[in-house]
């Protein structure tokens with residue numbers, strides 16, 4: 387009887403099959419690993435649904451916070467820590483954080499919450515703005531030039547508060563005052579950076595080099611201005627925060 391000769395190709399075919407199986411298994415493993423890594427990254431990534439209330443001491447942040455969240459007047463004192471609460475605008479639940487204005491505290495709390503900022507309300511006292519313009523501009527410059535802010539670009543509202551007081555400056559005047567002062571602050575900050583050769587600085591240059599500072603030059607970071615009062619001198623329950631509520635509904 388003739389012996390059936392085994393084809394030498396058979397082993398090669400078997401080997402090829404195994405290679406295909408191993409290839410498919412490796413591909414599946416890589417896909418699965420990618421899905422797991424993406425899922426873990428998404429789970430641990432901070433959700434940007436925060437509204438940060440920033441500004442100097444006594445600008446009215448805590449009163450605004452109480453109005454927005456509880457629709458009531460509260461007696462306030464200089465905040466030593468943040469106030470935190472949740473509110474809903476446009477069917478979106480957002481975290482509202484009132485950051486203390488004190489110079490020694492605001493940096494720490496801003497750093498803690500800046501990564502969740504979807505929007506920032508920078509509250510200022512429109513009565514004392516002329517006197518405080520340097521401090522306001524310096525803090526505002528620090529906030530807007532922070533690398534976390536320039537990369538995530540939250541919507542920014544500069545709220546000219548205390549409009550119930552006759553001496554209060556309107557938002558147009560405040561904007562002009564701030565643009566002039568931001569120009570000076572930018573020169574100081576830039577020369578400070580040059581003299582320290584701080585190449586690791588996390589702050590960005592604001593506006594257009596060689597041109598006077600304008601908020602419009604910060605695009606695509608959008609900075610808007612509005613007016614409000616969260617109480618009247620002799621009437622705690624007379625408020626006007628319509629501009630803020632409209633803006634929040636727009637940006638939430």
Ligand SMILES: Nc1nc2c(ncn2[C@@H]2O[C@H](COP(=O)(O)OP(=O)(O)OP(=O)(O)O)[C@@H](O)[C@H]2O)c(=O)[nH]1
Pocket residue numbers: 441442443444445446447448449450462463464465466485486487488547548549550551614615616617618619
């Ligand atoms: N007339 C008037 N007074 C205001 C207004 N908003 C706040 N105030 C008063 O300003 C003072 C400071 O208000 P707060 O809300 O505590 O200020 P803040 O910005 O939270 O201050 P810090 O906690 O120190 O950062 C309080 O006496 C308020 O009653 C306003 O719109 N009009």
